[in-house]
Amino acid sequence: KRCGVIPIEFVVRGYITGSTSTSLWTHYNKGERFYCGETFKDGLVKNQKLDTPVITPTTKSDISDELISGVEIVNRSILTQDEYNYIASKALELFKFGQEQADKAGLILVDTKYEFGYDKDGNILLIDEIHTCDSSRYWYKESYADRFAKGLEPVKLDKDQVRDYVKQRCDPYKD
8 A cells, every 4th residue: 555654763672782873772882871762771781681672763864863752753743642652552562473473483583663654544554564684683592692691792683794794894994
């Protein structure tokens, strides 16, 4: 169906990780404890599982994504409170389902993004791919606990592998 895009990416995170400017770990590691409307306790460690998955939305932009909270989404009239609540509940349901499917495949669904839009009748629909390696971060389950305990990065199955390669091999400022 053709849909009008809601200009928000609903990022659901089950772990504190990442390396980009919008990643939870990047902000947390700089001392920020309030992120996209969520408060995080002190003492978290990179790649640690969160007590419960959280939604950390960003605006959709061709230039750069902006971190935003659910309260700001409603205050800016991007969505009504009821629309936000509906999408947030669906995003968490989808994430739980994705985690269950990943677990069956020996993977951990770490985080992902969901995009929604309105059809011609005003219904809110999921409008983009879900749980792909482009929209999601996966780790191999069998090695996660041991590597986490040793302070090592998890073994990945996602686009971060490409990011890591570029950082290590193609840094023009590297000696």
